[in-house]
Amino acid sequence: MKSQSQRSFLTWILAPLFLLAVARPSDAAVVTYIDLLDTAQLLATNNASVTNTVAAPNAIGGFRTMMMTTSGGNPFFGPAIFGVDDTVQDILLSTPVGATSFYEIKWGGAGGTAGLGGVDFTGGITNFTLNNSVVNFTLGYTDQPNNFTWTFTDTSSNVASYTASFPQLIPPNPAIDYAISLASFSGAGSVDWTSINFISLSGGGPISLDLTLNAPVSLAAGIPEPGTWAAAGLLLLTAVYVRWRRSRSVVSEDAPAAA
Numbered sequence: 134m135k136s137q138s139q140r141s142f143l144t145w146i147l148a149p150l151f152l153l154a155v156a157r158p159s160d161a162a163v164v165t166y167i168d169l170l171d172t173a174q175l176l177a178t179n180n181a182s183v184t185n186t187v188a189a190p191n192a193i194g195g196f197r198t199m200m201m202t203t204s205g206g207n208p209f210f211g212p213a214i215f216g217v218d219d220t221v222q223d224i225l226l227s228t229p230v231g232a233t234s235f236y237e238i239k240w241g242g243a244g245g246t247a248g249l250g251g252v253d254f255t256g257g258i259t260n261f262t263l264n265n266s267v268v269n270f271t272l273g274y275t276d277q278p279n280n281f282t283w284t285f286t287d288t289s290s291n292v293a294s295y296t297a298s299f300p301q302l303i304p305p306n307p308a309i310d311y312a313i314s315l316a317s318f319s320g321a322g323s324v325d326w327t328s329i330n331f332i333s334l335s336g337g338g339p340i341s342l343d344l345t346l347n348a349p350v351s352l353a354a355g356i357p358e359p360g361t362w363a364a365a366g367l368l369l370l371t372a373v374y375v376r377w378r379r380s381r382s383v384v385s386e387d388a389p390a391a392a
Contacts (some may be wrong), residue, residue, distance in 0.1 A: 163256025167240060167332060168192040170348035174199055175216035179206040179232070184354060186245035193252065193332065198245035199238050206232035215245045222348035223273055228341050237335035248330035251288045255326050258355040263316040264352040266326075268295075272309045275302050275344035281336035283313070287325040293318040299336075299344065308347060315352075326354075346391070 172189035174197060180201040189197040201215040210229035215236050218225055228234040242249050255261040268283055282296040295318045302309060315321050334350075 146364075162353050163258055164351050165256065166191070166193065166250070166252055167350040167352060168197065168348065169237070170217050170350070171219050172197070173217055173219040174254035175214070176201050177214050178203055179208055179212040179214040179229075180204055180359075186376045193240050194242045194249045196241055196243065196245045197238065198241065199286070200236065201226075201337075202235045203232050224346040226342065226344050228337075228343060230341050233340055234337060234338040234342060235335070237333055239333040241332060248288065249332075251330060253327040253354050254329055255354050260355050261326070263318075263321050264314060265356045266315045266352065267312040267314070267356065268350075268352050269310070269312050270350045271347040272299055272302055272311065273347045274286040274304070274308075275299050275342070277301050277339050277342060278317040279336060279339050279342055279344065281334065283318070284331075284333045284335070285318070285324060285326075285329055286331040288328045288330045289325065290330075291320065291324045293324040295319065317360050 153220065168189065169191040169193050172187060174185060174187045174189070176183045176185050176199055178201060180203055182200070183222065184200045186196055186198040188195060197217070199215060199217075201213065203213040206213060206229055213229060213232055213234045214225065214227040215234065216225055218224070224238065226234060226236055239245065240249070241247060254266070278298050278301055280296060280298050283296055284292060284294045286292050293315070295313055295315075300309075315326070318324075
């Protein structure tokens with residue numbers, strides 16, 4: 134038969150674990166990697182448009198198409214460069230002095246022309262919402278502010294897009310990790326997130342723009358909202374405190390009276 138102290142100890146351990154299990158969301162986040170940027174790709178041009186598609190096994194759909202258009206360049210300063218450096222797993226844009234560059238990266242299916250065929254970004258989870266799902270990527274460096282746009286297109290050609298501006302980010306300033314809520318995307322409510330066909334990231338514009346974006350590029354769905362974890366933590370701390378108070382009370386009651 135268990136003693137009072139043993140029962141108290143078990144209650145201390147089991148009650149908080151039970152409360153945490155009950156408070157924990159039924160579905161964990163599901164992460165879909167768009168690109169690990171571990172397949173090299175390179176475009177170089179001066180006052181022209183260039184497009185290139187490569188087979189990228191660790192990119193969604195298995196293919197990555199990169200496009201760049203430059204103008205105002207002087208051959209003396211060399212071409213604009215846009216590509217993926219697989220050794221450090223980043224996207225690099227380098228625009229020479231006086232030139233402008235516009236870029237787009239598009240993820241699709243076979244050959245870069247076919248779509249993804251309907252990728253389910255909800256992961257089949259039951260608590261998927263636009264508010265608790267985010268696009269993740271990292272800005273490593275940029276020498277001046279510049280706009281970027283994310284676009285998701287479903288198999289019915291419905292489009293969700295998000296446009297914002299990168300700030301100037303020059304070392305020793307640390308990289309910026311982005312987690313953009315799908316609820317922030319224009320048209321997000323009309324897109325079938327269980328059947329995405331194309332994904333693209335585009336931007337550029339400022340003269341002599343340089344930037345790097347770091348892997349991984351992903352979409353995380355079903356992330357527990359901060360309030361959920363706060364509530365779980367509060368329940369856990371309350372349970373521990375109550376058990377502690379009760380155990381203190383039992384010790385006091387069992388202690389022999391002073392002579």
